[in-house]
Amino acid sequence: MTDVTYPISRRRPLDPPGEATALARRAPIHRMTFADGHRGWLVTGHAAARALLADPRFSNRPEHMHLPVPGRMQLLDRQKDPRFALPPGFFIRMDPPEHTRFRKLLTGQFTVRRMKRLQPRIEEITRGFLDAMQAAGPPADLVEKFALPLPSMVICELLGVPYADRGRFQDDSRELLSLEISADEMFAAMHRVLSFMGELVRRKRVEPGDDLLSGLVETGELKDDELTGVAMLLLIAGHETTANMLGLGTYALLTHPDQLAVLRDDPAAVNGAVEELLRYLSIVHIGPIRTALEDVQIDGRMIRAGESVAVCVPVVNRDPSQFPDPDRLDLTRDATGHMAFGHGVHQCLGQQLARAEMRIGYPALLRRFPTLRLAVPPEEVPMRSDMTIYGVHRLPVTW
Amino acid sequence: MKVIADRDVCIAAGNCVLTAPDVFDQDEDEGTVVLLRDDPPEELREAVRRAVELCPSGAIRIAEP
Numbered sequence: 482m483t484d485v486t487y488p489i490s491r492r493r494p495l496d497p498p499g500e501a502t503a504l505a506r507r508a509p510i511h512r513m514t515f516a517d518g519h520r521g522w523l524v525t526g527h528a529a530a531r532a533l534l535a536d537p538r539f540s541n542r543p544e545h546m547h548l549p550v551p552g553r554m555q556l557l558d559r560q561k562d563p564r565f566a567l568p569p570g571f572f573i574r575m576d577p578p579e580h581t582r583f584r585k586l587l588t589g590q591f592t593v594r595r596m597k598r599l600q601p602r603i604e605e606i607t608r609g610f611l612d613a614m615q616a617a618g619p620p621a622d623l624v625e626k627f628a629l630p631l632p633s634m635v636i637c638e639l640l641g642v643p644y645a646d647r648g649r650f651q652d653d654s655r656e657l658l659s660l661e662i663s664a665d666e667m668f669a670a671m672h673r674v675l676s677f678m679g680e681l682v683r684r685k686r687v688e689p690g691d692d693l694l695s696g697l698v699e700t701g702e703l704k705d706d707e708l709t710g711v712a713m714l715l716l717i718a719g720h721e722t723t724a725n726m727l728g729l730g731t732y733a734l735l736t737h738p739d740q741l742a743v744l745r746d747d748p749a750a751v752n753g754a755v756e757e758l759l760r761y762l763s764i765v766h767i768g769p770i771r772t773a774l775e776d777v778q779i780d781g782r783m784i785r786a787g788e789s790v791a792v793c794v795p796v797v798n799r800d801p802s803q804f805p806d807p808d809r810l811d812l813t814r815d816a817t818g819h820m821a822f823g824h825g826v827h828q829c830l831g832q833q834l835a836r837a838e839m840r841i842g843y844p845a846l847l848r849r850f851p852t853l854r855l856a857v858p859p860e861e862v863p864m865r866s867d868m869t870i871y872g873v874h875r876l877p878v879t880w
Numbered sequence: 881m882k883v884i885a886d887r888d889v890c891i892a893a894g895n896c897v898l899t900a901p902d903v904f905d906q907d908e909d910e911g912t913v914v915l916l917r918d919d920p921p922e923e924l925r926e927a928v929r930r931a932v933e934l935c936p937s938g939a940i941r942i943a944e945p
Contacts, residue, residue, distance in 0.1 A: 535938065588892030588911035817899070818934060828893045828936035 484514040485523060487549035487767065495733055495762070496808060497795035506797045509780050513791065519547035521789040522782070527800035527820070528739045530781040530792045534825035536779075539771035539790070541827060543567055543574050545875035546772055547789040550660060552559055570676055570703065570710025571720075577826060580661055583711060585762050586702055587830060590639075590693050596833040599639070603841050606634050611849045619879040620856040627846060628876070629720070636719025639710060639834070641692025642681060649677045654717045658869045678712045712729065718831060722764065725865065725872030730758045730843060732873050733810060735855050743846035754812035755839045759805060760819035761810045763795040766871040769823055774812050786862045794820055795871075850880040881925050882944040887912040890939035899934055900927035913939055 496502070504511055509526020524530045533539060567574055572583035589595075614626040635652065637644040656662055662670070682694065682705050687820040689695035694712055697703060698846035703711065734741040738833035744754045770791045773784045784790060799807035800820050829835070847853065855862065856877035862875040883903065888941050892911030896904035902924055905914040920928050 512886040535936070584891060585910060585912075589907070589909045590911075591894075592892065592906040592908075593894045593897040594906060594908075676937070724881075796910065824936045826891050826937055831895075833894050833898075 484512050484520065486514055487516075488793060488796075489550060489715050489767070489866065491864075491866065494859075494862075495736075495810075497799055498791065499765075501793045501796040502568055502799070505800065510782050510790075513549070515547040515549050515789060515791075516551040517547055517637065521791070522779075522784060523549075524779075524790060524792045525796045525800075526780065526798050527803040527818075530794075530797045530820055531770055531824050532779050533767065533790055533792065534820075534823060534827070536578065536771075536777060536825075537863045538704055538777045540576050540774050541574055541580075541769075542576055543554070545774075545787070545789070546770055549789075549791040550767055567709035568671075568706065568713060570712075571714050572711065573827060578824065582705075583703075583830065584826075584830065586697060586700060587693075587711070587715075593832055596837045598650070599635075599834070600837060600841065602633075602638070603635055603837055604845070606638075607631055607841050607845045610634075611845060612743035615849065617843070620877055621879075623731055623876040623878045624728045624873060625875070627842075629724040631813060631842055632723035632835075633720050635834070635838060636716060638714055639693055639719070641667065641685065641690050641694045642678075642712075642716060645710065646677070646725060650674050650716060650719070654720050656837045658836050660867050660869060674713050674716070675709055678716065679709045682708045684714060698835050707818075715831070718829075721862070722829075722831070723741055723835045723842075725773075725870050726758065726762065726773060726835065726839055727846075728876050729762050729764060729872040730839070731846065731853075731878075732855075732876055733758065733762060733860075734843070734847070734876070735853065736859050737810050740810050740812050741847060744843055745814055745851070746862050748844070750812060751840050751844055752836075753814070753816065755836060755843070756819065757810065757812045757814055757816040758839070758843075759821035760798045760804065760816040762871075763798045763819075763821055764871045765821065765823075768792060769792060769794075794823075850878075852880045853876075853878055854880065881928065881942060883915060883918045883920065883928060883940065884943050885913045885915050885940045887939070889937050891937045893936050895936065896931040896940055900924060903928055903939070904931060907933040914924040927936055 488501035491498050505525035509529040513523035572580050610627050610630050634644050653674045656670040685698045708739045743750050755771045759835050768791050772789045775786045777784045801807050822832045856879040865872045889914040903920050907914050
């Protein structure tokens with residue numbers, strides 16, 4: 482039997498790659514050849530993914546990592562080039578205890594209670610973009626008018642990044658997640674975002690405001706280059722995740738009108754509906770990836786030290802042992818336990834913010850435009866198969 | 881039932897607060913888990929068990945079922 486490669490191409494835009502589903506039916510973990518020829522593993526089962534991501538014997542550090550899909554390989558080939566080193570403070574690619582030090586500085590800012598306090602402002606921002614979209618009239622690209630600007634403005638205000646400067650990071654933030662970008666383009670984009678954030682951090686030292694970055698500066702725990710890395714990570718993570726959930730989620734709802742009605746008409750269903758959309762859409766469609774620091778058994782297979790393991794979240798979140806009738810979008814089911822935010826110590830720091838934005842954003846959109854519909858046939862909506870975060874590039878809608 | 885929380889292990893994901901808000905809270909500064917009570921009554925135990933299952937870091941557990 483030939484080794485599998487990372488499943489990425491989809492026949493139906495909202496279902497996992499058919500190859501992943503076929504593999505998941507056979508076993509929860511498989512030998513897989515990574516894009517650089519490394520022989521590692523692919524996880525397609527929910528329990529195996531949980532075990533892997535919770536296990537401290539697996540590392541998330543970049544020097545151990547092999548990437549499952551081509552496209553960013555130039556970057557790895559040139560890893561020794563100091564230009565391609567990750568910025569200090571990019572704690573998503575650290576292990577404990579280094580990771581813990583950074584994360585603990587931030588966790589107080591993203592609690593359930595803090596996000597509740599932020600709700601009125603998120604509602605206000607949401608209304609503002611819906612007003613503008615309504616005033617401009619149909620048709621509209623929902624990504625441009627709503628799905629991207631809503632989380633973008635929210636994360637900017639939270640961090641203390643002037644939203645008016647978005648031209649200096651929105652395009653680069655998107656480029657950094659492209660699978661087709663060249664190494665030089667990626668370096669240039671990273672450099673532009675870092676120098677922008679670096680300027681901002683220096684400004685916060687002089688004129689602190691009432692925002693997360695100023696608060697971090699005031700703790701005195703981090704050096705400027707570390708602060709810059711943290712800020713860049715949060716800015717990118719805050720942009721590209723909820724934006725794609727709002728965009729792809731609206732596509733899913735418009736193509737499942739009975740489910741759309743649930744979210745629009747029943748306020749009590751909203752929280753559960755958001756969890757189901759997170760599960761069903763699984764926009765993190767490549768990885769997470771971990772590398773074994775020692776030999777570890779996962780689900781009966783021996784992962785040797787140095788071997789990388791990639792999780793395919795879209796298929797893990799369709800594991801029938803965890804979610805009955807998993808390919809059905811059912812906003813009334815209990816979808817908790819999904820792995821859309823990952824698992825283990827790296828589980829999404831901003832998940833309560835993302836939930837708040839979606840719990841506010843989807844119903845507000847659907848109630849404002851009760852006749853919202855696609856302005857093109859569904860198959861003409863361009864999908865983000867070429868990006869590390871899945872979604873729609875554009876969503877032409879009318880009402 | 882006796883619940884134990886380890887704030888050193890906690891990564892403040894907040895799942896326990898969403899799942900069993902009568903038992904778990906988050907520290908105002910650090911966001912790590914705060915036990916509102918460690919002896920949940922019968923009607924809260926199912927939610928506590930679910931919160932333990934969902935906890936990404938293994939910071940909460942049930943000592944006496």
